[in-house]
Each structure stands twice: as C-alpha cells, then as structure tokens.
C-alpha cells in the first residue's frame with residue numbers, strides 16, 4: 001500500500017517531468033491551487049457529478065498539498081506526521097473544537 005511519503009515522491013517526479021514550478025517561491029501558488037481544486041471537488045459533488053469525478057478532484061487537492069509540503073518541509077516524514085497528528089486528535093475529547101456551538105446555543 002502506498003504511503004504518504006511514496007505519494008509525495010511521485011508528485012515530485014510529476015512536477016519535474018512536466019516542468020511545473022519546483023522552488024520555494026511556488027509555495028503560495030501550490031497552496032492556492034489546493035484550494036481551487038477543493039472548490040472543484042465541492043462543485044462536482046454539489047452538482048451530483050459521478051463519484052469518480054469528485055474523487056479525482058479530491059486527488060488533485062492531495063497532489064497540491066503534497067507538492068506544497070515537500071517544498072515547505074523537504075525533510076518532514078508525512079507518514080510519521082500523520083500518525084502523530086492522528087494520535088493527538090484521538091486523544092482529544094468527543095467532538096473537540098466544537099465547544100463554541102454549545103456556548104452559542106446557550107444564549108447570552
């Protein structure tokens with residue numbers, strides 16, 4: 001099964017092979033494109049397009065996130081970072097981060 005590190009390496013290969021920007025100065029564009037692809041995924045889903053099309057847009061998001069990550073932190077191990085963050089979030093309370101909703105619904 002491919003890992004995040006495998007996927008990051010393959011995205012790097014794609015960027016080089018296809019002549020896309022491969023420097024730190026491209027980081028803002030990569031992050032912007034990730035948002036754009038996320039919008040395309042949302043639009044595809046909202047319009048009831050075939051699942052495969054929406055999934056492809058989500059993969060585009062992942063491509064740009066991985067591409068940005070390798071330029072932002074070339075030495076970071078994303079598999080370790082994922083496991084670490086997963087464990088951190090699993091240690092948090094039920095529906096963590098949504099407390100503001102309870103406060104809001106309780107009124108002034």
Ligand SMILES: [Mg+2]
Pocket residue numbers: 037040056057060
């Ligand atoms: Mg797309």
